[in-house]
Every structure is written in C-alpha cells, then in structure tokens.
Amino acid sequence: MSQNDLHYVRSEMALPQPAPLRERGPLAWVRKNLFANPFDSVLTIIGMLVVAMIVPPLFNWAFVNAQWTGTDRTFCATVAQGGIQPDGWSGACWAFVHAKFGQFMFGRYPIEERWRVILVAIMFVALLVPLLIPRVPRKGLNALLFFVVFPIVAFTLLIGGVFGLPHVETPLWGGLLVTLTLSFVGIVVSLPLGIILALGRRSKMPVVKMLSVIFIETIRGVPLITVLFMASVMLPLFLPAGVSFDKFLRALIGVSLFASAYMAEVVRGGLQAIPKGQYEGADSLGLGYWQKMRLVVLPQALKLVIPGIVNTFIGMFKDTSLVYIISMFDLLGVVRQNFSDPAWASPQTPSSGLVFAALVFWMFCFGMSRYSIYMEHRLDTGHKR
Amino acid sequence: MKYIISGILGAATLGMVATAASAGTLEDVKAKGFLQCGVSTGLAGFSAPNDKGDWQGLDADFCRAVAAAVFGDGTKVKFTPLSAKERFTALQSGEIDLLSRNTTWTINRDTALGLNFVGVTYFDGQGFMINAKKLPGVNSALQLSGAAVCVQTGTTTELNLADYFKANKMEYNPVVFEKLEEVNAAYDAGRCDVYTTDQSGLYGIRLTLGSPDDHVVLPEIISKEPLGPAVRQGDDKWYHIVKWAYFALLTAEELGITQANVEEMKASGNPEVKRVLGTETDTKIGTDLGLGNDWVVNIVKAVGNYGEVFERNVGQGSPLKIARGINALWTKGGLQYAPPIR
Numbered sequence: 033m034s035q036n037d038l039h040y041v042r043s044e045m046a047l048p049q050p051a052p053l054r055e056r057g058p059l060a061w062v063r064k065n066l067f068a069n070p071f072d073s074v075l076t077i078i079g080m081l082v083v084a085m086i087v088p089p090l091f092n093w094a095f096v097n098a099q100w101t102g103t104d105r106t107f108c109a110t111v112a113q114g115g116i117q118p119d120g121w122s123g124a125c126w127a128f129v130h131a132k133f134g135q136f137m138f139g140r141y142p143i144e145e146r147w148r149v150i151l152v153a154i155m156f157v158a159l160l161v162p163l164l165i166p167r168v169p170r171k172g173l174n175a176l177l178f179f180v181v182f183p184i185v186a187f188t189l190l191i192g193g194v195f196g197l198p199h200v201e202t203p204l205w206g207g208l209l210v211t212l213t214l215s216f217v218g219i220v221v222s223l224p225l226g227i228i229l230a231l232g233r234r235s236k237m238p239v240v241k242m243l244s245v246i247f248i249e250t251i252r253g254v255p256l257i258t259v260l261f262m263a264s265v266m267l268p269l270f271l272p273a274g275v276s277f278d279k280f281l282r283a284l285i286g287v288s289l290f291a292s293a294y295m296a297e298v299v300r301g302g303l304q305a306i307p308k309g310q311y312e313g314a315d316s317l318g319l320g321y322w323q324k325m326r327l328v329v330l331p332q333a334l335k336l337v338i339p340g341i342v343n344t345f346i347g348m349f350k351d352t353s354l355v356y357i358i359s360m361f362d363l364l365g366v367v368r369q370n371f372s373d374p375a376w377a378s379p380q381t382p383s384s385g386l387v388f389a390a391l392v393f394w395m396f397c398f399g400m401s402r403y404s405i406y407m408e409h410r411l412d413t414g415h416k417r
Numbered sequence: 418m419k420y421i422i423s424g425i426l427g428a429a430t431l432g433m434v435a436t437a438a439s440a441g442t443l444e445d446v447k448a449k450g451f452l453q454c455g456v457s458t459g460l461a462g463f464s465a466p467n468d469k470g471d472w473q474g475l476d477a478d479f480c481r482a483v484a485a486a487v488f489g490d491g492t493k494v495k496f497t498p499l500s501a502k503e504r505f506t507a508l509q510s511g512e513i514d515l516l517s518r519n520t521t522w523t524i525n526r527d528t529a530l531g532l533n534f535v536g537v538t539y540f541d542g543q544g545f546m547i548n549a550k551k552l553p554g555v556n557s558a559l560q561l562s563g564a565a566v567c568v569q570t571g572t573t574t575e576l577n578l579a580d581y582f583k584a585n586k587m588e589y590n591p592v593v594f595e596k597l598e599e600v601n602a603a604y605d606a607g608r609c610d611v612y613t614t615d616q617s618g619l620y621g622i623r624l625t626l627g628s629p630d631d632h633v634v635l636p637e638i639i640s641k642e643p644l645g646p647a648v649r650q651g652d653d654k655w656y657h658i659v660k661w662a663y664f665a666l667l668t669a670e671e672l673g674i675t676q677a678n679v680e681e682m683k684a685s686g687n688p689e690v691k692r693v694l695g696t697e698t699d700t701k702i703g704t705d706l707g708l709g710n711d712w713v714v715n716i717v718k719a720v721g722n723y724g725e726v727f728e729r730n731v732g733q734g735s736p737l738k739i740a741r742g743i744n745a746l747w748t749k750g751g752l753q754y755a756p757p758i759r
Contacts, residue, residue, distance in 0.1 A: 105624070105736060112628045114736075131468045140470035203497060265503055268510035359458055359498045369498075372459030373467060374736045377624035379605070382598070 094387070097123025099380075101130070109378040125380040129388045132370050136388070139206015139361055145198060149209055152186045156216075164403060166410065179220060202280035206361040208392065210280075214287050214352040214362065219345050221288040226295025227334075231325065233300055244296070251293035257354055259286045264358035283355050291348045298340040302333035335411045342404035346397045364389050442648070442655035443707050446487055446514055452494045454480035455504055455513040461621035462731035462739070463519045463539075463644075464496070472496045475730045476517040478720045479538055479646055479663070483515060486662045486712045491719025505530050508649055515659060517646040519617075532647040535660040539645075539731075540743045540752055542638030543577050544616035546623065549633045552610055558637035562587035565609040567600050569593070573640070574614055581639040601625060615642055620737045658706055665713045667755035668693055669722035671746055676721035679714055693758050702758060713758075723753065 054060055066076040099107050099117070108125035109115025117123075129136070138146050159178040162168040190213075193199035205213070232244030251259070263282035271277070306329055314324040334341070356365040367385040370376065446452055456464035456476050464474040472480075481491035497513050508516045509531060519541075520526070522534040545558050545566075555561065558581075568575050570593040582589045592609040594600045604612040605626050612619065616638060623629045646663070648656050669675075672690050674682050683696050691697045695710035703710035720726050727744060728734045745751025 110628075112630055113624075113626075114629065135466065135468075135470045140466065143469065201495075203495075261502075265506050268506060268512060271510075356458075357500065359500050359503060361458075361498070369459040370466060372461045372465040372621070373473075374461040374465065374621065374624065375467060377461060377621060377736060379625050379627055381625070 093122060094124050097121060098126050099123055100126050102127030103131070104375045105378045105381070108376070108380050108384075113378060115378065123380065124387065125376075125378060125384040126388075128370075128376050128381050128384055131376070132367075132385075135366055135370065136207045136363060138209050139366055140204045141200060141206070141209065142198075142204065145192070145200055148189045148192070148197070148200075152189050155182060155185065156212075183217075183220070202278050203360075205280065207366045208363045210355070210360060210365075211349070211352050211362040214284060214355065215345070215349045217284050218287045218291045218348050218352075222291035222295045222344070222348070223341070225288070225292040227299050227330070229292060229296035230299035230303060233296065234303055248293045248296050251290055252297070256287070256290050256351055257357055259290055260354060260358050262286075279358065280360065283358065283360060287348065287352065287355075290351075291344060294344050294347075295341065298337050298344055299333065301340065302335075302337035303329065305336050306333050338404055338408050338411070342400055346400055349396060349400070350393060363392060442514055442652045443487070443658060446655075450488075450493065452480060452484040452487060452515060453497060453513045454483070454494050455497045455499045455507050455516045455518050456480065457518045458498045458500055460519055460618075461624075462617065462735060462737045464498075464517075473730065475539060475726060476519060476646070478726045478730060479517045479666075480515060482666060482716045482720050482726075483659055483662045485715040485719035486658060486665070486708055489709065489711070489715045491715075505532065508532065508647065511649075514655075515646060515648055519644045520647060522643045522645050522647075526647070531650045533650050533656050534645045534647045535656065536663045537643040537645045537752075538663060539617065539643075541615050541617050541642040541644050543574055543613060543640040543642065544619055544638055545635045546604075546612045546619045546632055547610060547635060548607070548631055550631045551607070556633075556635070558635050558639070559585060559587075561589065561611055563589065564611045565590040565592050566611045566613055567592045567594070567604045567609040568613050569597055569600050570595060577640040578613055617731065617737075617739060620731075620739050624736055654707055658708065661706060661758070662712075662716060664755035664758065665693070665716050666720075666723040666726065667746065667753050668758050669713060669717050670724040671748065671755070674713075674717055674722060676717055676725060679717045683714065689759075 050056065054063070067073045102108060102125075106115040107127050108117070110117045110119050110121050112119055134143065134146070138149055141149060159174065159182055163171070163174050163178055168174070188194060189197070190205075190209075191200065191202075229244050229248055232240045233248065235241045235244070260283060263286045264279060267277065267282060310328055310332065311324065314328040319327065352362050353364040355362055356368070361369055367389045371382050371385065454477075456472055456474075459465050460474070460476075462474055464472050464476040467473045477496065480494045480496065484494040485491040487493075497507065499507050499513075499516075499518060504516055504518055504520065505526070507513050516532070517538075519539070520534075521541075522537065526532050527534055545561065547555055547561075547564075549555075552564070561582075566578060566589050568578055568591055575591070575593065578589075578591070589611075590609075592603060594603060600612070600614075601622055603609060604622075612622065614622070616634060619634050623632050623634070626632055646659060648659050672682075672687075672693060674690065674694070679694070682690055683694050685691065685694075688697070692700065692702065693713050695703050695713065700710050703712045706712065709715070721729070724741075724746075727741065731737045731739045732741065741749070741751060743752045745753065747754040
C-alpha cells in the first residue's frame with residue numbers, strides 16, 4: 033500500500049484561511065477588549081459615560097469657548113462681571129497666560145536681559161540632547177561640557193555682573209527658570225552625593241558609617257518645607273547683622289541636600305540587591321575598593337534602581353514648588369501670584385493659569401519618565417523577564 | 418564634584434552681602450543706591466505684579482514715594498515679596514529697609530517685635546459680603562441672624578466673627594475652610610450666604626465671582642485692621658523720613674497738589690504750599706529730615722498725592738472700585754489726618 037492510496041492524507045499545505053469574522057476586525061477587538069463578559073461591559077459603559085460627561089465640556093472650555101487674545105480682565109469676564117463675554121459664558125482665559133507668559137517663564141527677570149536666559153536654555157538643550165541619545169559619539173567630552181563648563185557659563189550669564197553684563201539678583205528670578213535651575217542643580221548634586229552617602233552607609237568604617245546614617249536620617253526625618261523654612265527664616269537671625277546669604281542659594285542647598293538623602297536610600301537598595309558573589313568575585317580579582325565599586329558593583333546596582341532614581345528626580349522637580357513658602361516663585365508660584373493682579377481678576381483666570389502650569393509640569397515629568405523607560409530597556413541585559 | 422563645591426563657594430561669596438551695619442538706614446540706603454522694600458506675595462490693589470512684572474498697588478506706591486523722597490527718583494526701589502511669616506524676620510535682620518505689606522498695626526508688633534509703625538496708609542476692617550439675590554432686603558450685618566457664614570479657619574477673622582454675633586445675640590452657622598481658594602469656591606457655589614474677611618479683600622474676591630453685581634459688601638466693619646508701613650526700631654532718623662513721606666502724601670492731597678499740577682504749584686503764592694514744596698526762602702524742612710528741600714515735589718511727581726494713589730490702585734480708577742469711606746481725608750469725614758508740615 034503506497035502512500036498515494038491514503039486519500040485522506042493531504043499532499044500539500046492547506047491555504048491559510050482568514051480568521052472567522054468574530055475573531056478579526058474592529059468589531060472583534062471591541063468585543064474582546066471592551067465587552068468580553070458582563071462585568072467588563074458594565075465597566076465599559078460606565079467608563080464611556082464618564083468620558084462623555086467630562087471630555088466635551090473640557091474641550092469646549094479649553095478650545096471652543098476659550099478667549100485667546102485680550103489685554104485685561106474684560107476679555108475674560110461676562111457682561112454681568114463687567115466684561116465683554118455673553119452671560120453664561122465659560123471658557124479658558126488663554127489671554128491671561130499669553131499676557132503673563134514672559135513672567136511664567138522668567139519671573140521678574142529684566143525684560144531686556146531675558147536673552148541671557150534664552151541663550152542658557154539653548155545651550156542646555158544643545159548639550160543635553162546629544163548626551164541623552166546613545167548613538168552620538170564623544171560622550172566624555174559632552175558630559176564634561178554639560179556638567180562642568182555649562183554650569184559655570186550659565187551661572188555667569190544668569191547672574192551677570194562681569195563682562196559688561198548687568199547684575200541680575202536672584203530675587204528677580206522666577207517661573208520656569210527657577211523650577212529648572214533648582215531641579216537641575218538638585219539632580220546634578222544629589223546623584224553623586226547620594227551614591228557617596230549610600231556607600232558610606234554600607235561602609236565598614238564606623239565614623240564614615242555613622243556620619244552617613246546621621247545625615248540621611250536627619251534629613252529624611254524632617255519635611256522639605258521645614259528645611260526651606262529654617263534656611264529662610266532662622267538662618268538670617270543666627271548670622272551677624274547685615275550679613276545675608278542669597279535666599280536662592282539657601283534654597284538650592286536645601287533642595288540638593290534633601291534630594292541627596294533620598295537618593296542615598298534608593299542607591300542603597302540597589303547595592304543590597306547585588307549578590308555577595310559579585311563583591312567576592314571582584315575581591316578575588318584583586319580589585320581595590322573603588323575599582324570594585326566602579327567596575328563591578330555600581331554599574332549593576334544603578335541599572336537596577338533606574339526607576340527609583342527617576343522617581344526621586346520627578347518628585348524633586350515637583351517639590352521645587354514648595355519654595356513658594358519662602359517667597360520664591362517657581363512656575364506654580366508665579367502663576368498663583370499673578371491671580372492677584374486686579375487687571376486680570378476674573379472667574380476663569382485661576383483655572384486657566386493652573387491648567388497651563390499643570391501642562392508644563394506634566395510635559396517635563398512625562399519626558400523624564402519616558403526616557404527612563406527607554407534607558408531601562410536599553411540597559412536590560414540579562415534580567416529580561 | 419569639585420566644580421560643585423567651587424560653584425557653591427563662588428556663589429556663597431557673591432551671595433554674601435555685607436553692609437556696614439554701623440551707619441543709619443538712610444546712609445545705608447543712599448550708599449546702596451536703592452530702597453529695599455518688603456511687599457506681599459500678591460494682594461490685589463496693594464502689591465501685585467502687572468503684565469510686565471512691575472509691582473503695582475497702594476503698598477508698592479508707598480515704597481516708591483519713600484524712594485522718591487530719598488533719591489528724587491521713584492524707580493530706585495527693589496521689591497522683596499514676603500510671606501506673612503517671613504515679613505518681620507526680614508525687617509529685623511536688615512534684609513529690607515521698609516516693610517510695606519498690608520500689615521496690621523498692633524501693640525505687640527510695635528513693642529515686642531521691635532517694629533515702628535509709621536502710620537495707617539489704609540484703614541481696613543473685617544466686613545461682610547452677601548449675595549443680594551439670595552438675601553433680598555438685607556442691608557446691614559445686624560440682619561444676618563441665622564445665616565451660613567463662609568470663613569477661613571485659624572484666622573483672627575474667625576474669632577472676630579464669633580465675637581460679633583455673640584455680642585449682638587445672633588445665631589450663625591460657620592462654614593469653615595483651610596484655604597482661601599476653597600472659601601471663594603464655596604461662597605461662589607452658594608454653600609453659604611455670607612462671606613467674611615477683611616473688607617479690602619472682599620472687593621478683590623468679588624471680581625472673581627460668577628456674577629459680581631449680585632454681591633454687596635455690607636457697610637459694617639467689625640474689627641480694626643489699620644494697615645501701615647513699618648520700620649525697625651532704633652533708627653529715629655529713618656523712622657521720621659518714612660513717617661513724613663506718608664504725611665506728605667496726605668498734605669499734598671489736602672492742598673490740592675497733584676502729579677499733574679505740582680510744577681505749577683511751585684509758583685503758588687500760598688505760604689502753606691510754598692512751605693510744603695520747599696520753595697520758601699531759607700527753608701530747612703527737607704534738610705532737617707536729611708533729605709533735599711524738594712522732597713515733597715519728588716514724592717508727588719513720582720506717585721501723586723494720597724488720593725491719586727488710592728484711586729489708581731484700589732479706588733474708582735482700578736477694577737476693585739473701593740469707596741474712600743474712612744480712608745478719606747479728615748476734611749471730608751474720613752480718618753486720614755496729617756500733622757502740619759512747618
């Protein structure tokens with residue numbers, strides 16, 4: 033009996049059939065993802081109702097009814113409120129954001145000197161972007177420029193007082209400038225300081241260990257607001273009369289030290305996750321302490337705690353708003369401060385300003401978060417699950 | 418790491434402002450070349466930034482008046498926005514030369530806190546605002562028995578409110594909130610009938626309500642909140658300059674000297690005007706203060722007289738539209754009274 037006699041055995045492959053109708057196309061997707069079972073269906077309907085209730089009014093408020101241009105509150109107030117809009121009008125007052133945009137970005141930095149801030153911002157982006165893209169070569173030079181040369185140049189440009197640049201005192205700084213300066217310095221200082229503190233806490237030398245523990249636990253034990261408040265209100269009373277530290281500098285130091293303590297604990301978490309064998313392996317190769325840390329332990333530990341590190345960065349970025357309590361005005365502070373301008377007081381002004389501030393904060397935080405996910409995937413060698 | 422330390426050290430040396438603590442405030446201010454003035458972090462009509470970021474308002478203009486008296490130039494002033502908690506420390510530690518920040522003059526602040534209040538630039542007091550549509554016919558706070566009152570908790574406002582209703586044997590339901598924004602929102606949403614806070618604040622809040630014309634600020638004032646500028650104790654010369662800058666604003670209004678007509682008034686034959694404007698021969702009024710004899714001219718040129726400052730910032734020339742009321746001159750039934758400049 034040859035094989036040809038077996039008529040029920042296929043001699044060629046069956047042509048692929050399209051999936052049944054109920055398994056493909058948008059309808060199937062909807063059924064599978066939104067209405068798979070009664071519970072899902074109820075949740076979907078509730079969700080759609082909520083979206084339908086929130087999104088169209090929000091869209092109308094933010095775009096359709098919004099007032100985009102104007103010079104004072106009359107453009108954003110109804111006739112009954114002393115403005116030009118019809119009664120019952122409710123829309124975003126983007127004219128307020130437009131009129132105050134310069135202040136939201138630069139605070140009260142003198143208008144004719146704002147090119148200096150813009151120049152610093154351009155340098156910041158021009159140095160940061162190549163540093164963040166792994167393909168671009170010359171990382172060492174780039175990092176040197178970004179972490180050493182850039183802060184000095186930016187400091188000189190922003191403060192002025194040399195090379196014919198007029199001096200701009202820090203109380204005039206504000207808005208996004210303050211938010212970014214505080215976070216940049218906080219991030220750049222807290223990561224190395226945090227690593228050193230974390231190593232110190234795990235050190236076998238009792239004095240180093242004790243100092244690290246005392247520092248970390250003291251700073252973590254008090255709220256940031258207290259640190260800022262001490263720096264702003266108590267410090268001037270301890271100093272001799274007539275001597276005062278720049279308030280912005282005090283805030284910078286406060287925020288940096290605060291972030292360092294948290295960073296130290298995040299890094300310590302990473303150090304503890306490295307198996308003992310790695311340490312012993314490095315020892316058996318004859319590496320010294322710093323070589324062991326630099327070549328074996330830290331690269332693995334830091335990679336593990338990228339989410340924690342970025343979490344701390346994002347938290348710090350948002351915490352900078354607390355400098356409002358010591359009368360320094362970051363983005364949120366400037367926005368809120370401008371609510372008090374009687375020329376713009378209207379029912380729509382506060383919500384428009386806050387939505388704008390939220391959007392800017394979200395853009396930065398979301399950017400940081402996406403980049404950290406990208407780096408996690410890129411560095412994910414050997415831990416893929 | 419090294420650059421951070423050097424950066425911080427560099428910033429520290431730049432940030433250290435060592436002023437000669439021995440000389441008087443006037444000499445310090447003159448040496449600096451500007452007046453450092455503490456204002457609020459934003460209060461409509463008193464000190465709030467405009468579109469360009471310049472401080473506007475009654476308190477801010479008072480700073481300009483003092484700067485004009487000292488330098489002949491009202492722009493030589495730097496503003497330090499201060500929170501309510503920081504304001505006294507800033508003055509005590511010498512961070513600012515003058516505190517002009519809607520601060521209530523009380524005996525405790527005048528004595529224990531080491532301040533000297535120079536006068537009352539705005540007589541404020543706690544008032545009531547009602548929704549006239551919800552409470553028709555109410556035109557006095559004494560008719561508010563049984564009302565729900567929105568108030569910010571933890572303030573003297575809350576205590577004054579309780580005292581007032583108890584003293585007048587009236588009932589009320591307090592609706593308390595932690596934050597000012599919450600009180601505003603609750604009142605606007607109709608959760609209470611009455612809103613109480615300082616009267617000057619009520620006018621600012623009215624602008625942010627859905628339909629401001631429905632809301633009426635009642636005439637009663639149930640507490641005294643005399644707001645005025647303050648200086649440090651122990652420097653009488655500076656204290657006199659700031660005090661008389663305030664009196665000069667009032668005197669200029671009394672004599673009809675305005676920003677527009679101050680140059681013409683210099684040629685006036687009225688001996689009182691001549692004395693005030695320093696055009697009298699052999700006058701020593703300005704130099705006795707440590708200023709130039711044209712100090713009043715400079716003040717009025719920079720900001721106008723008290724009436725102009727008031728109307729521009731909080732009165733009819735502003736969105737707040739606060740009536741002069743007890744802040745009118747004594748000649749017009751108000752409380753603003755200046756001793757004679759002679």
